[in-house]
Amino acid sequence: MNIDRWTRRATLLLATLAVLLSGCTTYVTTQVTAFSDWNGNDATRTFAFTRAPDQQNNLELATYERLVANELAAHAFREVDSANARYLVGLSYGIRSDLVTVAEPVYYNPWPGPYWGRPFDPWGPWGPFPTTYVNQTYPVFTHLLGIRITERASGKEVYNVTARNSGGESSLLRAMPYLARSALADFPLGNGVVHTVKIPRGKDGGPVNEMAATGGAPAAMPVPASGVKATE
Template identity: 75%
Template structure:
């Protein structure tokens, strides 16, 4: 899956701004785009995963399929043998890295220790009496991607295709995948051409104001971490 040039620039700008406020971030924010011709019912939501020939023994893909299966089960999908399935589900995933450079302020305070920055001993406070100078700091930024494509097994027609994308300092796609999977399938099925944002509490943070909690993961698939136990979405 390709990220166009403007999307990358916007993403890097977003991360540059949030890097200065890293201590305040409490959500994993994921952009979700869906294309849909969905007309299925709960009674017909049987599926099997499908793979290319070169993916048959891919252990990484197996792990991601279990995470996605867990989220599909929330929406009444039931995994069965391929010949018994109405739908085939295919995954695409990836991670890429970029470097973002941020100009960060550095303050000079000539007041001697041990009372530097401590009022009333230091009349200038922690910022000092001189204007800030700026030093460029570089940070790695990672883009995580998950695509879920659903086709009818009998006809081969594509009925649902959703992509989830998020950005941040997490270098592991494995750790990002539960958030991607839950975001991709939030509010299933989305309208054709829908683009929205899903926010999931990170690091065990509780639900936020006006948050829509996603259903708890069901047995039978790989459980998402506690950090992905709730989400809120906005158009």
């Protein structure tokens, strides 16, 4: 057997797999829940953000408001002074950390040396030995964004949507673009609708302009203003 030939083949195979994996698209999956009394009859959707007294100079909140404003603009909303706004938009947000324990397999091979594959090694790289498991603990972070829209004149709540996702991302700031886009992906959703939105993750870690929504509600048509499209 020509060992150098097998080594070259293995190297080429690993290189090919690396190229293929680098082209795979990863998604951020977000669960969206909406409660709605939206009539959809307004031709001009003017809005202003509303804040609690202790949030007036909150830079973090201002950053998230800009993300939400961009998503609202894709649905014909226009930000104006609060005195002239038809709607007031309030945000709530947060992050929670939990620990998840997973049993992972550990393989033992008392026979050192390279693995040549079948038919040379019929048991595979780990031999005919039983698999043992060890518990590994990992942090999981849950990110939350709530958007509440009320009529300024009457104070009536007309739309309340919550977006929630979980994963290894420890920064709420980096998760917020996905939450904002998911929350308003198919605006306006029906009352009591729960569905899932999947957004492709871009090379820079942020969302790209393609999105798929599944479960709970019919998909919205593409929105030309933002380049975002949703499919059932």
